[in-house]
Amino acid sequence: xxxxxxxxxxxxxxxxxxxxxxxxxxxxxxxxxxxxxxxxxxxxxxxxxxxxxxxxxxxxxxxxxxxxxxxxxxxxxxxxxxxxxxxxxxxxxxxxxxxxxxxxxxxxxxxxxxxxxxx
Amino acid sequence: xxxxxxxxxxxxxxxxxxxxxxxxxxxxxxxxxxxxxxxxxxxxxxxxxxxxxxxxxxxxxxxxxxxxxxxxxxxxxxxxxxxxxxxxxxxxxxxxxxxxxxxxxxxxxxxxx
Amino acid sequence: xxxxxxxxxxxxxxxxxxxxxxxxxxxxxxxxxxxxxxxxxxxxxxxxxxxxxxxxxxxxxxxxxxxxxxxxxxxxxxxxxxxxxxxxxxxxxxxxxxxxxxxxxxxxxxxxxxxxxxxxxxxxxxxxxxxxxxxxxxxxxxxxxxxxxxxxxxxxxxxxxxxxxxxxxxxxxxxxxxxxxxxxxxxxxxxxxxxxxxxxxxxxxxxxxxxxxxxxxxxxxxxxxxxxxxxxxxxxxxxxxxxxxxxxxxxxxxxxxxxxxxxxxxxxxxxxxxxxxxxxxxxxxxxxxxxxxxxxxxxxxxxxxxxxxxxxxxxxxxxxxxxxxxxxxxxxxxxxxxxxxxxxxxxxxxxxxxxxxxxxxxxxxxxxxxxxxxxxxxxxxxxxxxxxxxxxxxxxxxxxxxxxxxxxxxxxxxxxxxxxxxxxxxxxxxxxxxxxxxxxxxxxxxxxxxxxxxxxxxxxxxxxxxxxxxxxxxxxxxxxxxxxxxxxxxxxxxxxxxxxxxxxxxxxxxxxxxxxxxx
Numbered sequence: 016x017x018x019x020x021x022x023x024x025x026x027x028x029x030x031x032x033x034x035x036x037x038x039x040x041x042x043x044x045x046x047x048x049x050x051x052x053x054x055x056x057x058x059x060x061x062x063x064x065x066x067x068x069x070x071x072x073x074x075x076x077x078x079x080x081x082x083x084x085x086x087x088x089x090x091x092x093x094x095x096x097x098x099x100x101x102x103x104x105x106x107x108x109x110x111x112x113x114x115x116x117x118x119x120x121x122x123x124x125x126x127x128x129x130x131x132x133x134x
Numbered sequence: 135x136x137x138x139x140x141x142x143x144x145x146x147x148x149x150x151x152x153x154x155x156x157x158x159x160x161x162x163x164x165x166x167x168x169x170x171x172x173x174x175x176x177x178x179x180x181x182x183x184x185x186x187x188x189x190x191x192x193x194x195x196x197x198x199x200x201x202x203x204x205x206x207x208x209x210x211x212x213x214x215x216x217x218x219x220x221x222x223x224x225x226x227x228x229x230x231x232x233x234x235x236x237x238x239x240x241x242x243x244x245x246x247x
Numbered sequence: 248x249x250x251x252x253x254x255x256x257x258x259x260x261x262x263x264x265x266x267x268x269x270x271x272x273x274x275x276x277x278x279x280x281x282x283x284x285x286x287x288x289x290x291x292x293x294x295x296x297x298x299x300x301x302x303x304x305x306x307x308x309x310x311x312x313x314x315x316x317x318x319x320x321x322x323x324x325x326x327x328x329x330x331x332x333x334x335x336x337x338x339x340x341x342x343x344x345x346x347x348x349x350x351x352x353x354x355x356x357x358x359x360x361x362x363x364x365x366x367x368x369x370x371x372x373x374x375x376x377x378x379x380x381x382x383x384x385x386x387x388x389x390x391x392x393x394x395x396x397x398x399x400x401x402x403x404x405x406x407x408x409x410x411x412x413x414x415x416x417x418x419x420x421x422x423x424x425x426x427x428x429x430x431x432x433x434x435x436x437x438x439x440x441x442x443x444x445x446x447x448x449x450x451x452x453x454x455x456x457x458x459x460x461x462x463x464x465x466x467x468x469x470x471x472x473x474x475x476x477x478x479x480x481x482x483x484x485x486x487x488x489x490x491x492x493x494x495x496x497x498x499x500x501x502x503x504x505x506x507x508x509x510x511x512x513x514x515x516x517x518x519x520x521x522x523x524x525x526x527x528x529x530x531x532x533x534x535x536x537x538x539x540x541x542x543x544x545x546x547x548x549x550x551x552x553x554x555x556x557x558x559x560x561x562x563x564x565x566x567x568x569x570x571x572x573x574x575x576x577x578x579x580x581x582x583x584x585x586x587x588x589x590x591x592x593x594x595x596x597x598x599x600x601x602x603x604x605x606x607x608x609x610x611x612x613x614x615x616x617x618x619x620x621x622x623x624x625x626x627x628x629x630x631x632x633x634x635x636x637x638x639x640x641x642x643x644x645x646x647x648x649x650x651x652x653x654x655x656x657x658x659x660x661x662x663x664x665x666x667x668x669x670x671x672x673x674x675x676x677x678x679x680x681x682x683x684x685x686x687x688x689x690x691x692x693x694x695x696x697x698x699x700x701x702x703x704x705x706x707x708x709x710x711x712x713x714x715x716x717x718x719x720x721x722x723x724x725x726x727x728x729x730x731x732x733x734x735x736x737x738x739x740x741x742x743x744x745x746x747x748x749x750x751x752x753x754x755x756x757x758x759x760x761x762x763x764x765x766x
Contacts, residue, residue: 033226033230036223036226037223037226037227037230038223039223040223045222045223126221126222126223127221129221129222130219130220130221131220132220133218133219133220134214134215134218134220
């Protein structure tokens with residue numbers, strides 16, 4: 016049960032993020048929602064690599080009596096998460112700079128009023 | 135030169151040849167027509183004796199073309215305008231909703247079984 | 248030559264990626280030199296792509312393993328975990344790669360004159376080349392996580408380019424909507440990658456496909472993947488971002504965005520056919536894709552009819568044409584594994600896949616002509632246009648060819664692919680063909696409207712409309728030449744390019760075997 020806790024956290028983060036994106040009207044809050052969903056997904060990935068009692072996956076530094084690869088934490092999800100965090104930073108920066116520009120042109124951050132393009 | 139489809143075939147070269155032949159026949163028929171036509175004399179439209187307005191005034195603008203079509207399907211278009219809100223939250227809602235629908239549709243055959 | 252062929256799939260990523268970050272540096276020195284540099288890079292990319300495609304279409308699947316001493320060697324059978332980064336180019340990947348490089352080349356030619364007056368050209372070309380990297384990467388990768396990475400590269404660079412004319416408020420608005428929806432879509436893709444990885448400890452697509460069990464978690468992953476990629480390719484009812492983004496992007500970028508959408512379509516097909524393949528409940532997924540196709544076709548075209556903005560009208564047509572591809576390939580997916588597949592299913596998929604390349608060309612051309620109009624008269628509103636045929640003769644001819652092709656008038660290329668779809672979809676249900684034909688008719692009707700209001704009538708007053716610069720005409724004529732050639736020789740195209748692509752897509756076992764060597 017206790018090992019499932021991270022997965023509940025993942026579900027909670029994604030749900031809160033989705034709620035923010037769908038129901039919040041402030042553009043900054045939408046951006047925060049995306050960041051929350053992203054953190055949830057990152058947490059999900061990193062949790063997948065956990066092995067109970069696992070050691071760091073370095074072959075040359077392995078304590079005796081550890082079976083390979085079962086006794087090691089998985090290295091791949093950590094690489095994935097790192098990549099995903101970097102991408103997330105780029106996306107966040109881009110979204111925030113767009114919001115800045117939108118505020119300068121529209122004078123508002125209300126997503127209901129930012130709809131010159133419709134139909 | 136022939137593209138096989140399931141029920142037939144399609145050959146653009148053959149089509150072009152047929153088109154050229156048809157065009158030639160039409161041209162010959164057109165060439166046999168009245169020779170005494172004089173330019174500028176017989177082309178004025180008869181508008182109940184009124185003067186023909188200048189071309190600028192009779193050019194139909196884009197917004198008026200297919201007015202009848204959109205008017206007939208007014209209900210459909212009103213509905214479509216209503217769902218194309220242009221609000222980013224709604225776009226996301228459609229996306230999440232469709233993902234949920236796909237999941238339900240994918241899972242249903244198992245449930246029925 | 249052999250060396251080039253062996254490393255071509257990596258070079259196709261490396262060359263544009265390297266050039267992308269070199270372009271702003273050269274821009275500091277000399278603007279002309281940068282234009283020449285970008286064009287040269289894209290021509291080299293195109294040539295390498297053609298060499299690779301030539302080899303792939305003979306029936307060889309290219310595998311490239313990053314960092315291996317022998318990059319062509321597949322994953323060794325005794326390896327416990329296939330964690331190598333693999334590029335796998337089969338017929339479908341090479342087919343999509345050809346489309347991407349061709350349209351990018353035409354768009355780059357067109358851009359030279361089109362963005363001449365704008366600032367920040369160095370960055371414009373950086374992002375353009377990054378888009379090429381993202382597209383080719385998504386097409387070539389054999390690794391599902393790299394699919395996500397390249398998807399994000401593509402989305403971020405596209406969003407930057409959509410907002411290129413940021414001094415118009417609505418450009419930023421469209422870009423904002425695009426990046427929000429597409430980053431959320433990409434996160435859903437990443438989540439489903441996590442679901443797949445958690446079960447199988449694998450990221451390689453071929454290896455995943457070979458052990459796929461279609462559990463409940465797999466079904467959640469499938470639903471998310473299908474939704475995300477269908478959203479990215481603009482299928483109704485997740486299409487709302489498409490007209491917003493397409494309308495305000497600079498015209499050459501819009502032409503590339505069309506291809507970017509098709510790359511997402513490719514990813515959708517790749518997931519359905521290769522990753523899940525025969526484990527799927529093919530009828531259900533086939534029906535989902537056919538339904539998406541029908542909705543896209545019908546809603547797209549009916550929404551296009553009353554539009555007043557020329558690029559918005561064309562964007563809705565892009566949605567509607569995507570519906571044809573979904574319909575064609577959906578019919579193929581529906582029939583996959585049945586006895587009918589070899590006859591009707593194959594033809595339907597050929598129609599759908601052939602339509603991808605046709606659509607990339609004629610819709611690219613139409614967007615470029617719309618850009619030419621905007622370049623000269625500075626408006627996209629159809630009500631304020633008129634009589635452009637008097638002064639922009641070449642553009643008019645290009646527009647007519649593009650419009651006839653999209654409406655499926657023989658002998659242009661749209662007809663051949665639509666005919667294949669009509670005939671084979673008829674065998675599944677006649678209603679599919681009837682709707683497809685109806686949509687074609689409304690398409691023609693709405694392009695008659697554009698032609699009438701933009702090009703016909705007396706010349707405009709107060710605007711000096713001249714023919715556009717030569718580089719823009721060159722970009723358009725590349726695409727026009729493609730349309731006419733593909734229209735006149737559809738049989739050669741179908742048997743040499745489209746058929747290998749369809750076979751590669753339908754042959755899941757072949758894809759798996761070429762990576763993990765018959766495990």
